[in-house]
Amino acid sequence: MKNREKAMEKRLIKKDVLAGIVGKIAGDMSLFAPTNVEDNVLYELVKDGKTALANYKNTKDAPKGFFFPRSETLMRYTRGDKGMEFAGLAAEDSGKMVLFGVRPCDARSFFLLDMLFDQDKYKDPYYIEKRAKTTVVAMSCVTPPYATCFCTSVGGSPTSTDGVDVMLTDLGDSYLAEFLTEKGKELIKYFGDGKADAKADKKKEEIAAASAKAITKAYPAKDIKAFLDANFEHPFWDTIHRKCLACGTCTYMCPTCHCFDIQDEVKASDGKRIRNWDSCMFPLFTKETSGHNPRPTQKERWRQRFMHKFRYYVDMFGPIASVGCGRCVMYCPVNLDIRKIVEDISKR
Amino acid sequence: MQNPYVPIPVVVSKIITEVDTKDIKTFRLSFLNKEDEEKFNYIPGQFA
Numbered sequence: 001m002k003n004r005e006k007a008m009e010k011r012l013i014k015k016d017v018l019a020g021i022v023g024k025i026a027g028d029m030s031l032f033a034p035t036n037v038e039d040n041v042l043y044e045l046v047k048d049g050k051t052a053l054a055n056y057k058n059t060k061d062a063p064k065g066f067f068f069p070r071s072e073t074l075m076r077y078t079r080g081d082k083g084m085e086f087a088g089l090a091a092e093d094s095g096k097m098v099l100f101g102v103r104p105c106d107a108r109s110f111f112l113l114d115m116l117f118d119q120d121k122y123k124d125p126y127y128i129e130k131r132a133k134t135t136v137v138a139m140s141c142v143t144p145p146y147a148t149c150f151c152t153s154v155g156g157s158p159t160s161t162d163g164v165d166v167m168l169t170d171l172g173d174s175y176l177a178e179f180l181t182e183k184g185k186e187l188i189k190y191f192g193d194g195k196a197d198a199k200a201d202k203k204k205e206e207i208a209a210a211s212a213k214a215i216t217k218a219y220p221a222k223d224i225k226a227f228l229d230a231n232f233e234h235p236f237w238d239t240i241h242r243k244c245l246a247c248g249t250c251t252y253m254c255p256t257c258h259c260f261d262i263q264d265e266v267k268a269s270d271g272k273r274i275r276n277w278d279s280c281m282f283p284l285f286t287k288e289t290s291g292h293n294p295r296p297t298q299k300e301r302w303r304q305r306f307m308h309k310f311r312y313y314v315d316m317f318g319p320i321a322s323v324g325c326g327r328c329v330m331y332c333p334v335n336l337d338i339r340k341i342v343e344d345i346s347k348r
Numbered sequence: 349m350q351n352p353y354v355p356i357p358v359v360v361s362k363i364i365t366e367v368d369t370k371d372i373k374t375f376r377l378s379f380l381n382k383e384d385e386e387k388f389n390y391i392p393g394q395f396a
Contacts, residue, residue, distance in 0.1 A: 074353040075354060075355075077355075086354065086355060086357070089351070089354070122352070123349050124352075125349050125351045262353075
């Protein structure tokens with residue numbers, strides 16, 4: 001985040017006090033944390049710190065929905081004497097919020113989405129307001145949770161602090177808490193006075209190095225840009241989409257996908273303009289009023305999805321628009337693997 | 349911060365039928381408020 005401070009504060013806390021800290025924060029503001037919901041790990045509003053998981057792989061859903069909800073009212077209108085009249089913005093004041101236990105890959109998605117929703121030429125007030133009110137407390141990946149993790153290939157790491165306000169790292173018998181931003185430092189009072197020593201720092205460094213090293217497979221995601229720049233039209237694009245069902249699961253699970261559609265819903269005299277998640281995998285996403293569709297088949301849609309992440313975002317903002325969480329790989333019903341596409345392109 | 353999703357009130361001042369099939373029309377819009385007109389910048393896709 002922009003307000004990241006160079007001088008970082010740190011605390012060392014015993015493991016058994018974490019639930020109490022979470023509970024205290026949750027008593028003062030809305031706190032969402034990974035919790036067990038039947039067989040899934042999902043973010044839920046937590047009141048009792050004990051329900052927040054400290055040992056988990058990652059949540060099923062990416063947390064982008066906290067800032068860019070699946071469905072969000074943008075404004076309201078009503079029928080007046082002279083036609084439809086503006087009736088105000090949707091007043092949904094959520095207050096201060098803490099997102100607890102975010103994995104570094106997902107926190108990095110906030111860093112990437114900030115570049116789009118909070119840029120010089122376009123500012124999305126809905127995203128920016130929720131983002132400003134929320135403190136992100138992340139949990140380092142001491143070991144990469146999944147075989148499908150590929151954060152290190154796309155600019156992240158198991159201990160990346162991009163998008164993080166407070167970083168927690170499990171050191172074995174204690175947690176190292178690093179307060180990285182001004183927003184993060186507002187939570188320091190909950191963590192007591194246990195100062196972190198050089199030994200804790202050294203252990204954190206060792207964990208960071210070992211965890212990154214444990215992701216043994218490297219995908220040449222940064223090396224394929226030249227191919228993408230030169231090959232918008234290439235027979236390769238005809239080979240990757242054939243088994244795609246166009247279900248859009250990859251885009252809905254993705255922490256960085258952000259395509260949306262805007263719909264009006266009217267009941268009697270009152271209307272709402274609503275922004276809903278959409279997907280570049282769907283034919284209707286680009287179908288124009290005339291009936292023409294500039295992306296007529298799944299070939300063009302897959303090329304768009306891939307190009308958006310590995311070429312267009314890089315051109316616009318610098319980083320690749322993937323955090324390597326692996327959800328698209330894990331949840332694709334036909335095992336279409338974006339990592340393999342990267343590899344295949346790199347061999348051309 | 350300017351909210352790009354808040355609509356600007358206008359009136360349809362003229363409708364021009366462009367083709368014999370009558371399915372392509374040009375709508376001329378006029379701002380109701382002078383200050384909206386002065387601040388307005390056209391961006392492709394704005395009227396989708």
